[in-house]
Amino acid sequence: MPDDSEWSEEISEIVDRFQSCFDDMERLELLFEYAEKHPSNLPMEMWNDENMVHGCQSRAHVVCSLNGEGGFMAEGGADAQIVQGLMAITAIAVNGQPPEKVAEHDPSYIEGMGLSRILTPSRANGFMNMVSKVKKEASSLM
C-alpha cells in the first residue's frame, strides 16, 4: 500500500473515488472527468517547445510559477485526456504548496488510485517526466 500520510484531504477523496471504481474503464472515465476540470489549465496557445514535457506520446506542457502568497502553481495542458487528467490531479496535489515541499513531491496517490499499472514507463505517457519537471521547477523557485 502506498504511503498516504502526505495526502491532502482532497487527494484522499480522489483516491477513494478511484478505489470505488468497478474496472479500468470506470477509472479512465473518472480520469477523463478530472481532465475536464483541471484547476489550472494551460491554454493551447501557450504551449511551446520550452514548456513541453518530453517522453509523451501525446503533446503535454507544464508552466510552473509562484502565486501572490508564494505558493507553487502548475499550469498544465495535454491533448490526450488521460495525460490531462493526471496533470489535473497532480495540480490539485501541488498547487498552493510551498515549493520546498513540491520539490520533494511523491505521487504515491497514483498507486492508490489503481493507475500505476497503466503508467508503466513502456507506455511512454510521460507522467513521471511531468512530475520530474514539476519538481525541478519547484527547486528552481525555492
Next chain:
Amino acid sequence: MALDVEEIRSHFPILQRILPNGKPLVYFDNAATSQKPLVVIDAMSDFYKQYHANAHRANHTLADESTAALEGARDRISKFFGTSENQMIYTGSATEAMNLVAYGWARYNLEEGDVVVTTEMEHHANIVPWQELSKEKGIELRYVPIDVENFTLDYDAMEVAIQGASLVCVGHVSNVLGVRNEIERVIEMAHSVGARVALDSAQGAPHEKIRFDELGADFCSIAAHKMAGPTGIGCLLVKSDALDEMGPFLTGGSIVKRVSKEDTLFQDGYAMFETGTPRMAEAIGWHAAVDWLEDNIDFKEAHDYVHKISSWMASQMRNIPGITVFGNPEKEESIGVVSFLHDTIQAQDLGYLLDAGGFAVRTGHHCAQPLMEAMGVGSTNRASVWFYNTMEEAEAFVAHLGNIVERFS
C-alpha cells in the same frame, strides 16, 4: 487443408493469457510482431538446454550440432521462401536487411547523381537508409507519392520517377494501411529501365508465400518475428548476380578468409555478411516456425480468413460515429490491417481504452511518418489480424470500440 482456428490457437500459449485487469487477451498487434507457437519456444529452449555452442570453427560435438542446426535452418528457410541457401543472408531484422542493400550493394555500385526511388508509403526502414546514403554519396532520392483518395501508390507517378533509376525500393505491403502493392508490376517497370528492385516484405511474408526466384525481385527483406519466428533475426534474399556486386557492410570476425595487419580478404557470397557470433538460437527458432507454418497453414486460405475478419471489422467500424478508417481493408488484396482514428478521442487515449477491454492494438505513427504526413494525420490506432484471431474477437472489439465512443466522446 481446412483452417482449424481453435486447433491453431492451441499451439500459441500466450493466446490463453488473462491480463492483470482480468480481461482475456485479444491480440490485434500482429503487424508489430506475431505470437509464437510452442514448437518455436521449445526448439530454442532445447538448443540452450542440449547443444548450445558457438557454430563453426571447432572440433567438439556441441559445435558440430550447433553448426548443423544453423546451416540446416538456412537451407530450410531459404527453400520456404522459394530460393536456395546461397541467396539468403541472415540479418538481425528486416531493417538491417534493408540497410544491407544500402550499404552492401548501393554504396558499392551507385555514384553521385544515380537515382534511388522509394515511396511515401514506406516504413522508415525503407526511407532512412536511402536518405543517409544520399547524403554520403550524392545519390538522388525520389519519392513516389500515394493516391490519397484510393490509398494506393500512384503508379503513373512511379512510371515517371523510375526513369533513369538504378534502384527501386518498395514495400510489399503497407504496415499502416495493409495495402498490398502491385509488386509484380513494380518489378516489371523497374527492370524495363534497368533498375534493380529491393522489396520490403516485412509485412508481406506473414500473409503471402514468398517465392523469391519466381518473383524476380533482386532483394527482399524479411523479419522472422512477424511470421511466428523469434525476434532478433531476419534475412535478405538476394539474386546471385546482385550478390556478386556486393561488398562488406558490418565487418569483423567470421566473414574473412585471412586478415593481416594491412588488409583483409573477405569470404565469398552470404558468408561475407554474417559477422560476429551467428544468431543460432534465433535461426533454430525460425526453422521451427517455417516447419510449423508449412504443416499447419495454407497461406491462400489464411489470407482469405484474415481478410474476412479485417474487412468485416473495417466495415463495422465505419458505422461507429466519429471513426475514420484509413485505407481499403475491404479490398480483396488488402492484408489484415485496419488503421483508424476517432475525431474527438485522441489516439493515445483510445489505445488505453481499448487495452482496458483487453484489446492489444498499436498507437502512433508506425514508423511511417511521410505516409502520415501524406494522409494529414500524426498517428493512427492500428488493429492487425492474423490467422489465429477469431470472428468472435473481432465482434468483441467492434462492440468495445462502440462502447468507448458512446461513453467517451
